[in-house]
Amino acid sequence: MMNKIIIYSDSNNIIEPQSENVLEINDISDYVYGYHSIQDAIYNKNQLEMIVRDKYCLNAFIKMQKMYGEEKIKIKKNYYREKIEDIIDMKIPDYIKKDDLIGIDFLEKSKEMNTEKGGGFEEFVLTNILNDFFAYKSFPIKNILSFFDQLDLDVIKNNKKNKLFKKVFKSKINSWKKKTDDELILKLIDLFLSDFKNLYKNISTYNLIYTYPENLVNKLIDKEYMFIKNLNFKKDGKKRDNILNLKKIEKFIEYYLNTKKVKDIKSGEIESIIHNLSGNFKFEFNYIINIISEDPTLIDNALLTELKTKYKNIIDYNDRNKLNNLIPPDRPESPAQLDSLNEWFNWLTNQYFDYRFWLENNNKEDDEINKYSFLYSSWLFENYIKLLSTEENVMPKIITSKLGDALEDDKTIIIIMLDNFNYKYADQLIEIFNKKSYTNFKKEPILSMIPSETYINKGTLLSMNTFEVDEKPDYNKLCENIGKMYSKDAKYLSTIGKLKESEIKKNYLYIVNYLMLDKTLHENQNQAASSLPNRIKNELEAIVQIIDDSINDTNKLETEVYIIPDHGSVKIPSSRMNLIPGFDEINIIDDGYRSVKISDRNLKQIKKSDQDFYYIMDKNRFGVPHNYLIAKYYYRFKETNNSFYVHGGLSPEETIVPLLGFKKDNDNVEIELPNLNIKTKSIRKSVKNEIEFGLKNSNPFSLNDMKIELANSEMKCPNKTKYLEAVDAFEEEKILFNKVEISNNKSTITLLVDVSFNYLNNKYDKRYKFELSIKSIQENSFDLNDLL
Incomplete structure (x- = not known):
């Protein structure tokens, strides 16, 4: 094969020599040198x-080519174009001339531009300069909001004089128009070109309100x-606040909702109202909750699920509680025929408690349910x-009958004696343990001693003695006795803080006293800074966290945790009937709300007629230190109201408590780090932006105690850190940062996101990086038709 002489035509001076051996003929004075x-x-x-x-010089060399032949001299007049085609591996359309490629450093830039987005040369140019939606063969109507979000008018304006950009943009628009005969889409494309900002604004508005009736929509759409x-x-x-007047939209929606008077809403209408709600505004949620609270029969479980789904990313823990308490559970059947403890356990845990606690949460009274409670008592x-x-x-008998097998093994046992904890919060506590990756292997009802007081129940639990109750039990000694019985070292801890301070050892028994729940429930809820459910949740989370931290420091000793409450409690409104007479003539040793101690002498003075109001507990018969009067029904010896809880009586809420068991296996922990993907592709200067992420957990257990933080110092945001209690197994959570401002004059930013979390007692952290484009604020004055 004959060696070739290759001559590159470069009249526009755009070709750079690729080596020092390449000759450059710049003007006529170089001709002789080139010829030789x-x-x-x-x-x-x-x-x-x-x-x-x-x-x-080029014309002279063309004559030499004719003289010596093309096999010896090859002249490349379109080298620059061919070089680009070679780099991007695609054909440049014929309507793109050489001059269109000049002056934009395209050859060098093309090395960095993405060539894997699909389509031809036009799509290659537009997707790399603008966004990926220009690769679509048809106008991207389905994804028009994302298309508009990513469109940067500032970039377009900066390329107005770019011949190549204008040609391919015009060609793409014409291609989109030819692809459809739909008049609406053709009109949409024309408005996209002539009035982009108003089109963007109206579509963004409709995106928020499309579920509402047409008369409201028509007031907000031009x-x-x-x-x-x-x-x-x-x-x-x-909520695209960079383009929308959100206050105006909210005002119109609120006005519309307020025309729907609660008293006038029928059951058939509520479904339509819930369907109409956008799910984008908290005031909508509050509005519908107020309606349903007035008449819970308006809603069913299907509509309740729709509400939970619609407002998942807006409502908090207290709001979810409100939703869960809207619909009453199935009403319990009459227990009149029950005559064994197991039958009562089954009825109470499967029928009564759910309904009773629903009544309690909604401050409702039901005489028939109260009578059922009296039958049990x-x-x-x-x-x-x-x-x-x-x-x-x-x-x-709980220690011997329910924990005996575990105590006989060499595993470590932790018993938490929860003061004042009934079935109301049992499932919540199980859920909190589950989020820390504990298995709940035991949940069963146990019967408290009566009266349902602390010293009686904790004393008999640890003494394992039914009829000998010490009024001031020595918990340290009682724990030691249990340890000796099962050949374990035993330790009594008066507070849960001491568990955290202790070194958890193998084959040890730790019995922990926890009193804070009792204190919380006895407090006046009207004077508390936060709601009772929220404070109970915080208490339970604190308990589990301390237990978990303590177990994590054991080098994975086999450990089981048992929750044993001493008694429960009940909330008795002042309106509930109370027929207990005064005790002016009786010497009460120690008074309580639901039970009182009396002397032997005064016990004999109790009138037979008064025994309709309370049970008489003779210490000689029942093996307790004192004689007691225990209020029947929901009567009480002191005034009560809906703001606090009391105990000492015989109601199911006070005497039936859950025995819970938990264990955890951390061996061979394998984890797939969470997949954090960014939904937002660009943000704008000089406005408050919204940045959205999706976080997917692909593991079989939950990711707990998650912290997601925007780490860029040049970003301002009222709350740069988001916290998630947990992301459940195989679930995805939406994470939204609002009112994000950027103090960066560049066209792009590397967004840094730090994520930390706990998985099966192991802590992890990872920094994620995302490239985010920075765009200018939209302006009315720019017309995309200028590019055509």
Whole structure:
């Protein structure tokens, strides 16, 4: 094969020599040197590359080509174009001329530009200069909001004089128009070109309110843009405050909702109202909650689920509680025929408690349910002594009958004696333990001693003695006795803080006293800074956290945790009937709300007629230190109201408590780090932006105690840190940062996001990086038709 002389035509001076051996012929004075170089190369059969920038020299070399033949001299007039085609591996359309490629450093830039987005040369240019939606063969109507979000008018304005950009933009618009005969889409494209900002604003508005009736929508959509109601595009519920007047939108929605008077709403209408709600505004949620609270029969479980889904990313823990308490559970059947403890356990845990606690949460009264409670209390009192002798699920027998096997092994056992904890919060505590990756292997009801007081129940639990109750039990000594029985070292801890301070050892028994729940429930809820459910949640989370921290420091000793409450409690409104007479003539040793101590002498003075109001507990018969009067029904010896809880009585809420067992296995922990993907592709200067992420957990257990933080110092945001209690197994959570401002004059920013979390007691952290484009604020004055 004969060596070639290659001459590159470069009249526009855009080709850079790729090596120092390439000759450059810049003007006529270089002609003689170029002529002799070509002759020498032909004679010596050498390879020669030459860049010729002078047209007279080029014409002379073309004559030499005709003289010596193209097999010896090859002249490349379109080298720059061919070089670009070679780099991007695609053909440049014929309507793109050489001059269109000049002056934009395209050859160098093309090395960095993405060539993997699909499409031809036009799509290659537009997707790299603007956004990926220009790769679509048809106008991206389905994703029009994302398309507009990513469109940077500042970039377009800066390229107005770019011949290449203008040609391919015009070609793309014409192609989109040819792809459709739909008049609405053609109109949409025309408005996209002539009035982009108003089109963007109206579509963004409709995106927030499309669920509402047409009369409201028509007030917020400009007349010229009513046709967008007939467009089929994805709604995302984002509040684009860079383009919208959100206060105006909220004002119109609130006015519309306020025309719907609560008293006038029928059951058939509530479904339509809930469907209409956008799910984008908290005031909508508050509005519907107020309606349903007035009449819970308006809603069913399907509508409740719709509300939870719509407002998932807006409502907090207290709001979710409100939702959960809207619909009453199934009403319990009459327990009149029940005559064994197991039958009562089954009825109470499967029927009664759910309904009773729903009544309590909603401050409602139900005389029939109160009578059911009285049936249980009377049965319990009549059968109490027999139950203590024959049943295993009673407080004095729990250690031996329910924990005996575990105590006989060499595993470590932690018992938390929760003061004042009934079935109301049992599932919540299980959920908190589950989020820390504990398995709940035991949940069963146990019967408290009566009266339902602390010293009686904790004393009999630890003494394992039914009829000998010490008024001031020595918990340290009682724990030591249990340890000796099971050949374990035993330690009594008076507070849970001491568990945190202790070194957890193998084959040890730790018995922890926890009193804070009792204190919280006895407090006046009207004077508390936060709601009772929220404070109970915080208390339970604190308990689990300390337990978890303590177990994490054991080098993975096999450990089981048991929750054993001493008694429960009940909230008795002042309106509930109370027929207990005064005690002016009786010497009360120690008074309580639901039970009182009296002397032997005064016990004999109790009138037979008064026994309709309370049970008489003779210390000689029941083996307690004192004689007690225990209020029947929901009567009480002191005034009560809805602001606090009391105990000492025989109601199911006071005497039936859950025994819970938990364990955890941390061996061979494998984790897939969470997938954090950014939904927002760009932000704008000089406005408050919204940045959205999706965080996916692909693990079989929850990711707990998650912290997501924007780490860029040049970003301002009222709250740069978001916290998630947990992301459940195989679930994805939406994370939204609002009112983000950028103090950066560049066109892009590397967004840094720090994520930390806990998985199966192991802590992890990872920094994620995302490239985010920075765009200018939209302006009315720019017309995209200028590019056509």
